[in-house]
Amino acid sequence: MMEGIGAQLHAARARWGLTLREVEERSNLLAQQWGNPSFKISASWLDRVERENRELSAAKLIVLAYIYGLTPDQMLGLCQGPSESPAQLEQISSPNSTQLLLQGPLEHHARLWLPDTLVTDQPPEDTFLLPSDQTTLPSHYRRGVIGRRDRTMEPMIRAGSIVLIDIQKRAIAGRKDWNNEFDRPIYFLFTRTGYVCGFCEVDKKAEWLTLVPHNLSYETNKRWKYRKEIEVVGMVAGVFTRRVA
Structure with missing residues (x-):
């Protein structure tokens, strides 16, 4: 089990102001666009992940990272083992925020x-x-x-x-x-x-x-x-x- 992953994903979703149902709808749209049903995420499944720190498959990690705008480093942080400290996602921006470009892909x-x-x-x-x-x-x-x-x-x-x-x-x-x-x-x-x-x-x-x-x-x-x-x-x-x- 990945320590803290549920809390981190919940915090990421909260920063974007998304409901569980909205994440489900966005994942369904991405699954259609990318032609891969494994990218679909149900609201009930995501709720259990956030509450119970369940492990993520690669497909689910990819689609959540896309929806939440996670950087590659933040994605890797979600995959840390239990002996490592959980990644900090405080730097995730909301869709309407303005940032000074000091690092990252932008x-x-x-x-x-x-x-x-x-x-x-x-x-x-x-x-x-x-x-x-x-x-x-x-x-x-x-x-x-x-x-x-x-x-x-x-x-x-x-x-x-x-x-x-x-x-x-x-x-x-x-x-x-x-x-x-x-x-x-x-x-x-x-x-x-x-x-x-x-x-x-x-x-x-x-x-x-x-x-x-x-x-x-x-x-x-x-x-x-x-x-x-x-x-x-x-x-x-x-x-x-x-x-x-």
Whole structure:
């Protein structure tokens, strides 16, 4: 029997504010998505585990770790023998909490696309696309840096901001696909004179692409012949925006 595992799992569930029935429903959904019925967890079984410190199979441990957002170290802590002290799960975050990224997978992923040099360097004059780095980023992501001359998205995206670009998403979304400027897709584009970044519109015949600035920017609309004078590199998936010092 694993010492303290029931209490630890109960504490993890409580931190997420989940009922036993909600955990059961989430596990059923995961079992369907992953195509493995062994991932299903019943509310009654989980209640007994929490009260009686019952052992967990690998499948049950995996699905509970996924639902509770446990790190690999915390998962291993649940597997400690009786002679070892039980793992402490006080650092488990709730879905709505804000954390300083000092360690763990989120911090690792952040550093992959946001190296310190990109944050500390002075903003460039022109917007540019960083070389592909498939050793750290998935192959369908690229990074770009917004230049001082590209004021299309100010003040939402300022000069020196770093954008993460999904190059698999190049189709320009229509008006029905977004509700406000925060939902509206932002695109990274390449023209004959360089790179630009902003909202986009395409006419009904798909002959012209219009770069639309943020409504607080002093820039005006710019237009190019779609796919002839301008190319969509991809949709912006993430932004690190600098504050004005």
